[in-house]
Amino acid sequence: MRNFDSFFRERLDDLKAEGRYRTFADLERIAGRFPRALYRSAPDASPREVTVWCSNDYLGMGQHPALAAAMHGSIEKSGAGAGGTRNISGTSHEIVQLERELAAFHGKEAGLAFTSGYISNEAALGTLAKHMPEAIVFSDALNHASMIAGIRNSRCEYQVFRHNDAAHLRQLLEAAAPHRPKIVAFESVYSMDGDIAPLKDLLDVCEQFNALTYLDEVHAVGLYGPTGAGIAEREGLAHRFHVIEGTLGKAFGLIGGYITGSAPLVDFVRSFAPGFIFTTALPPSVAAGARASLKVIRGAADLRTRHQAIAADLKARLLAAGLPVMPSESHIVPVKVGDPKACRRVAAILLEQHGIYVQPINYPTVPKGTERLRLTPTPLHDEAEVAALIAALSSVWRELSLPIAA
Numbered sequence: 001m002r003n004f005d006s007f008f009r010e011r012l013d014d015l016k017a018e019g020r021y022r023t024f025a026d027l028e029r030i031a032g033r034f035p036r037a038l039y040r041s042a043p044d045a046s047p048r049e050v051t052v053w054c055s056n057d058y059l060g061m062g063q064h065p066a067l068a069a070a071m072h073g074s075i076e077k078s079g080a081g082a083g084g085t086r087n088i089s090g091t092s093h094e095i096v097q098l099e100r101e102l103a104a105f106h107g108k109e110a111g112l113a114f115t116s117g118y119i120s121n122e123a124a125l126g127t128l129a130k131h132m133p134e135a136i137v138f139s140d141a142l143n144h145a146s147m148i149a150g151i152r153n154s155r156c157e158y159q160v161f162r163h164n165d166a167a168h169l170r171q172l173l174e175a176a177a178p179h180r181p182k183i184v185a186f187e188s189v190y191s192m193d194g195d196i197a198p199l200k201d202l203l204d205v206c207e208q209f210n211a212l213t214y215l216d217e218v219h220a221v222g223l224y225g226p227t228g229a230g231i232a233e234r235e236g237l238a239h240r241f242h243v244i245e246g247t248l249g250k251a252f253g254l255i256g257g258y259i260t261g262s263a264p265l266v267d268f269v270r271s272f273a274p275g276f277i278f279t280t281a282l283p284p285s286v287a288a289g290a291r292a293s294l295k296v297i298r299g300a301a302d303l304r305t306r307h308q309a310i311a312a313d314l315k316a317r318l319l320a321a322g323l324p325v326m327p328s329e330s331h332i333v334p335v336k337v338g339d340p341k342a343c344r345r346v347a348a349i350l351l352e353q354h355g356i357y358v359q360p361i362n363y364p365t366v367p368k369g370t371e372r373l374r375l376t377p378t379p380l381h382d383e384a385e386v387a388a389l390i391a392a393l394s395s396v397w398r399e400l401s402l403p404i405a406a
């Protein structure tokens with residue numbers, strides 16, 4: 001048997017030399033005590049309690065009693081797994097109801113659930129682009145890897161417009177042949193910088209050129225708009241998008257993804273997307289949990305207000321402490337380090353010496369030179385945890401003489 005391991009080791013050594021090798025923290029979340037978790041530095045090490053500052057469970061829904069009760073009840077009623085693909089006995093009544101509720105949430109005719117947000121983007125965008133003859137996709141420069149994967153897999157022509165730049169998008173659309181179908185894909189909240197797309201400007205341009213509009217609201221669902229349906233809802237623009245895509249894995253606190261849109265569009269993706277067809281469905285318990293989460297989220301305006309307030313407060317206090325908070329219009333609070341090795345070092349010291357867990361964000365997730373910590377405050381972080389974070393960051397910044405300009 002030929003041994004290929006030297007090849008794998010060399011490539012891994014390259015990653016390590018560049019400071020890009022990823023290590024995962026072994027965490028055990030503690031139900032009822034979010035954002036606290038047990039951390040083990042090795043599989044057999046004794047656990048230590050830490051505060052998590054980088055969870056995408058933005059509202060702590062992952063431990064909400066209503067969600068847990070729905071999942072327990074569903075497992076007792078229907079058992080654990082899905083039993084097959086959607087086609088082969090995997091379409092549970094819970095999924096059918098979830099899809100109707102997600103459609104209503106976004107004011108659309110139909111919804112379709114996938115096993116993750118990544119798969120929903122890859123499958124839906126890929127299928128639309130592949131099957132529309134002569135389609136061209138126009139993609140925001142900072143679109144998530146899952147959208148890029150879908151666009152590339154479709155093998156259709158695509159063009160990248162400058163991030164959030166409606167004027168550049170207009171130039172590209174103008175230059176494209178009028179008869180060709182156009183698909184424009186972008187996000188509402190961008191997860192690494194925490195900036196928000198100018199949805200109305202982008203929509204105005206898209207409509208002028210009759211483009212199909214695809215909006216990823218993954219970092220906004222649950223968090224923005226009167227019922228938590230996202231930035232499009234907040235701005236009264238949801239009805240102007242052909243597709244609104246979201247995840248059940250972040251603010252919903254669970255796992256899974258979805259698209260919503262017109263009945264024919266959703267039926268088309270259901271019928272043609274391999275990433276939807278040839279994979280086991282979400283288990284009924286997950287769909288039941290997602291429905292419970294959605295119900296809480298729709299009525300959680302107070303929680304959303306508190307979420308925004310704690311994010312604003314954290315930004316202000318970090319700035320007051322002389323720490324390089326990068327400008328952000330959302331609940332995401334990036335703090336710039338600017339070097340991959342230093343970024344890793346900061347995170348290691350925070351974890352080992354201060355009991356604070358925040359994952360370093362390095363290239364290729366963000367451009368070189370903008371390596372950062374990405375803090376995600378939630379309404380469940382209390383005053384003592386915020387104060388401990390600021391004290392720890394100030395101390396590490398002094399210890400390593402890190403730059404204070406964002």
Ligand SMILES: *Cc1c(COP(=O)(O)O)cnc(C)c1O
Nearest residue numbers: 116117118144191218247249257
């Ligand atoms: C996380 C993320 C996804 C993928 O969602 P998952 O449910 O985690 O697979 C899609 N789009 C964006 C912008 C994301 O940040």
